[in-house]
Amino acid sequence: MSEILSDLPVTDLLPPGRHGRADGAPGVIAHPLSRLAVATLVACKGAVPRITEAALAAFGVALADAPKVSFTADIAFIGTGPGRWLVTASQAPEALMARLTDAFGDGAALTDQSDANLMLDLYGPAVGETLAKLVPVDLDPSVFRPGDAAATLVALMPLTFWQLNDSPAYRFAIPRSFAPAFLRALASAAASAGLEMAGPARG
Amino acid sequence: MSRLSEGGLIDRSKPLAFSFDGKAMRGYAGDTLASALLANDVRLVGRSFKYHRPRGIFSSGSEEPNALVELRDGARREPNSRATVVELYDGLSAASQNRWPSLDFDIQSVNGLLGPLLGAGFYYKTFMWPAALWEKLYEPLIRRAAGLGRAAEAPDPDSYDRSFAFCDLLVIGGGAAGLMAALTAGRSGARVILADEDFRFGGRILAERAEIDDAPSLAFVERAVAELAALPNVRLLPRTTVFGAYDGGTFGALERVADHLPLPPAFTPRQRYWKIVAKRSLLCAGAIDRPIVFGGNDRPGVMSAQALRTYAVRYAANPGKRAVVFANNGYAWSAAFDAAEAGVDIAAIVDVRPEAPPIQLERAKRRGVRVIQGGQVVATSGRLLSSVTVRSATGEEKIAAEVLAISGGSSPNVGLTSHFGGKPVYRADIAGFVPGACPPGMRVAGAARGDYSLARCLAAGAAEAAEAVSELGFSAYATPVPQARDNAITVTPFWHVPGSRGPAFVDLQNDVTAKDITIAHTEGFRAVELLKRYTTLGMATDQGRTSNVTGLAMMAVLTGQDVGATGTTLFRPPYTPVALGAIAGHHRGKDFRATRPTPTHDWARAQGAVFVEAGLWLRAQYFPRPGETDWLETVNREVTATRTGVGLIDVSTFGKIDIQGPDAGAFLDRVYINTFSTLPVGRARYGVMLREDGIVMDDGTTSRLGERHYLMTTTTANAAKVYQHLEFCLQVLWPELDVQMASVSEQWAQISIAGPQARAVLEQVVDGLDVSNAALPYMGVAQGTVLSGVAARIFRVSFSGELGYEIAVPARQGRRLAEALMAAGAPFGITPYGTEALGVMRIEKGHVSGNELNGQTSARDLGLGRMASTKKDYVGRVLSQRPAFLEEGRVSFVGFKPVNPGDRLRAGAHFLPHGRSGTTANDEGYMTSVAFSPLLGHWIGLGLIARGTERIGESVRAYDPVRGGDIPVEICHPAFVDPEGERLRV
């Protein structure tokens, strides 16, 4: 909604605080995560079975080669394409890369993407109604459930997101240079419900 | 006031003030603007398109052809709003349009006097003499007279929303059939969306005095809506028009969220555009009354029978003191009886049929309504209708009336069914077109299918919905269908009253008359599409909903074909007109497209940078300092500082593609014209890739980070295109190659430092890495850390021609790196520079860039042909050997300098030999890039000219007529600075 955004430079991230409707509890809370290590993992030709075994052995994760989240308490694998995952963990990027290298050796290509995305959790009572304005994927609980992931186009921006729980909460990985524009679109979509932008969000 | 004393679905406890043409009036909540106008005795509402004839209100729905007004004012002015669907709100202001100086007295109504001249096709036959007068005189006059309302003059201040929705069944229309359908599907557990363009569900039930299950039918509506609202799997969308059917079960719909309010409340959009994906759809859009054509059928006071009933019953608004009904069907009789019961004085029912059904005659008798069977209206009179002249077996008779309610039968609202090209089919028994082939997954129920009986609408809505959801695996309950009693309606086709007096209108808005159809027939414009285009029949804002069937039936009569064989024109989206702003939603102004800042954007802004768009990116263009008077002065300073000391620029926008795997080297050999499999680890190489048609696609340096690990850079503009191309090569052309790709463009901030002092600066930020010339030579690559522990990749590459390094760090460290480099470089006068200075230096150096890689140049054209390996195949090799690519006279890439050093060069100038005129035949090429070289003290240029490399030293004309330029330039080697590249290697 232009009244919120008219004074905000288009290159700036939405500042922390309340945006849109100000009365009552916020309909949507956006929570940026600054300490998540992220990597892409791409299986070598024919190596998906090997990778799957290694994931089980090294992390206790039953890796799904599908748009799903396979996770344990400290690591998550998000399917983004055949034989391809985004891996996230709350640790230093180098440490994650080292763990993954140890586990998968030359069976996969690994790239550090810890700085490539704004990682953002979205939740709140109006998150469904708000995401319906942005995400062209059916998020009805009968269709999209915790552990489901999707790479898609939001307000003309390519991004990946997955569902964390059935409250529901979602985690978004937004390419860093698109983060300001994404947050502008989010602020517009959430304006009628009220958006609480938590914490400092530096992409 | 013509407000009926009782009844209606208006809330008499909520009076609303509004104005029309500045005159204050009162209405009630639940009114439309049209019903409120009628209740305020306003009968003249608009002017027609061509003849500016006075017009009133014809319909009570979205098909309204006459009562178009400008709603609101200032930046919110909404031209061509149909008064019949504008929901009344407090403070509403509306104005009539297409009139001057006033609605009552419109100068251009003289057009009507020219009617005999202005028949169909008139414009095509005249205004040709003299030719010069068309744009100067005739066309401006025509344009001013045409058009309807006026657009606002300031940006629309309201906001618009977009929303996606998914469902099993989309029910379009919430009348009897739609409500039953939504109930049936909703009870089965299917996800249902019920959309209706009206602000109240119920459809025709709202306007008819009928009973369902022996109770007033309105009770059924209220019960149904309450149940639907309580079902979690049903979404009700009132005020929502489903405007288009698209592929894959996708529908466009427009919800008028706040149009019924004086202003949208804070954070509320004016309208919302829904993109609905439905596995099945059910069209229950009802039907509308169509007019009968006769002389004087357009006077204010002539309206559809359905409209008369709706205004009387639903809105308790009496459209006029006495009403005559003129029809060819029994439905109009019911309308007359309902209106009479609501308090309208029905003077007579005139039916063209010689004998009406006895049951209706009986009802008329009971009510004391006079009936003229076998009668026809042959004339009307009054500026606002005051009387109608009826011809019957007993002769002609003039009946005083302010309202003439007409019905030539019903036209099902088939619009959405033909959005996939399905042709409506004529059904003689109802004298109307019903849906033909529907879009996949679409069914039709109720009046939209030609089933006009209320009982059948209820039953069909339930049955069709049950079948639709059953196909999806839901078990639909055998819901008992409510009972309604109504009689079969008969209709006798009747289109046009022959021998009636005065202009007889077929298309009310566009002023297409019966005579126009005759002209079109005479001149051979007989096919329905030709008829439409020649006469403009059906091209008005109602898209022919009130006129097409009648018009083509009249043509059928003239050609002797039957109506079905004549066919009808197809309805195209949108079903009713849709606001542009609603479809655009949030994507307007600065948010039209995303703006991508670089990792050092904030830092550059703090440095006073001026930014420039590079695709979606914003890049620093130059960094002006106080006292500098123009951009060129700034750029000269930046270039000089870099060439003599050291400069710094963010180059993060280049595409960066991580390529790994055992076959990575072999893969690169196939996509680049040169060889990469032999590149040593720790080295970078410049590469050129072609499209398969032999034209250059992109260039950039690619580094080998490990035995099976490469990092490719692409140009900013082509980053996504190259990535897609590489995926194509890997997945489609050579799936046997074992290569893994990932874009790392967003991961790394990359800053280039260049200039003789670059190494001295670099040494201060690296963590003990040896970056000496020996350890990190030109085109060397090092990995390590900088700034005490930040992972970094250092590439010794150069675009400027100076000793240069590109330092990549994780994106969030970009600003820190820039600041550290500035601090480290301060003793050397390090200077941030932008894309302008970068451009100057690359032109001085003679490097190709986007202006040269324009999709029309080959590697050979650009002087890069020698890079191409002859020992391997690569994409584009074969077709780059075609004759035209090897022609003698083909352009080649060279430099240009002005013969007179003070002359300014301009990119886009064409080259001509001296002494030849500026014609296409003499065109030898064009200047691609220019810059002022502070080093050389004059303008320099790069360009493509025929046989350029053979013509070094020759002088040609740089011909630039669009900017008044025509100067001699000398062809030279493209590298103006350091052609041997010595500076790179120090």
Added chain:
Amino acid sequence: MRLPCPYCGVRDAHEFSYLGDAAPRRPDPAAPDAADAFHDYVYLRDNPAGAIRELWYHGAGCRRWIVVDRDTRTHAIAGATFASGSASGDAS
């Protein structure tokens, strides 16, 4: 239009880029008639009014090239597979 991506599921065509007919195969560049064969491969198309197998790239999704069976007269879609030919799409 909605395309059934074998990995992501059914998605709006907006997420995809289009290349065209999937039938032409890159010819052998070493063959004696390579010049003609490449001309035909790059430029000539059946352009059928009816069924076509065509290449789409799911650029905003899984970044897979897929082959879609579609009818150019009705836009009806019969199915889609990974262009790399393998069931999993990772060219294994």
Added chain:
Amino acid sequence: MRSRYSVFSLLANALTGQKGWTPAWRDAAPKPAYDVIVVGGGGHGLATAYYLAKEHGIRNVAVLEKGHIGSGNAGRNTTIIRSNYLLPGNEPFYEWSMKLWEGLEQDVNYNSMVSQRGVLNLYHSDAQRDAYARRGNSMRMAGADSELLDEAGVRAYAPFLNFDDARFPIKGGLLQRRGGTARHDAVVWGYARAADKLGVDIVQNCEVTGFIRENGVVVGVETTRGPIRAGKVGLAVAGSTSRLTRLLDLRLPIESHVLTAFVSEGLKPLVPGVVTFGAGHFYVSQSDKGGLVFGGDIDGYNSYAQRGNLPVVEDVCEAGMALMPQIGRLRVLRSWGGIMDMSMDGSPIIDVGPLPGLYLNCGWNYGGFKATPASGWCFAWTLAKDAPHALNAAYRLDRFRTGHMIDEKGVGAQPNLH
């Protein structure tokens, strides 16, 4: 006999109740044989027949149309005429078309409402400015008019554009004042009437279902109204070319794509000429009836369905709002899809062959309507002389084999990107 349209004939008819008009053209039945058959009763086909008769004296000509004349792309375009092309293969041809437009109405005695109110292409960067300068210079060198406007110049010509809040600021534009619009249907009817008057048979509801070949030579066509023989058969069936050449086992460098166009409700004058928004995919003009006529890019996939999908609708409305935010409350009245012959380099083909007796006129991409007069003129020449005229010398079919593509946009052999 066709009456000539004049002030006199108009007045006479006004006084006699419009009863004196005669059919604009004869609804001819096909004869067994003609000197030339032109397949396709759109603007190009009818113009070809007219110029065959007028310029070359070849009057034993039939135009065969599957439905009724003008029912294809001639009736589904955005009515723009311009000659603002870049490449030497294109610009002289389109400028010749512009010259023919300028005298068309008097030539055919039919008001096609050729309205030269200007075509403005906006630029948003220095690089785009220079690219437009290159184009503007090409135009001048081919005898066309062009003006390179700076921002102030654009403000003067089109003050209603968004200069203040734009994502891609308007820096200037390339203006061709002689560009503009023409009433598309009237162009078809004007050519039909004039061709008919010279003896050409316009045969409607006559679909070509096959070709008659003798010894490898095309000597006629099979139609739904029987076989018709001809000395020469020319195809001018934009959008359907591949469907016909398939009957001859010919594959062409063409794909069929859908382009959607839009018209708004009628408005009082707002947009004077044609404005093209380079940073988005959008162009707009206003018809004499007051509707804003606008459109954008093709949908991007092969299609014969004559209808597009919502992504393009959205893209067009977004660009429209970005360029003219005051049109937010104006309503789109109707949209329609036309099927384009998109060629592999974005430029047309007018050529002899590729089979003896056959002549091709196809591959018009978006450029078909504005080309109508020159296309007909050059195709008539090519049919009459068995060789291309200098103006269509670059439009050979074999240019892809030799490498002489005419790729204005520089996107290569991908028709959906042109």
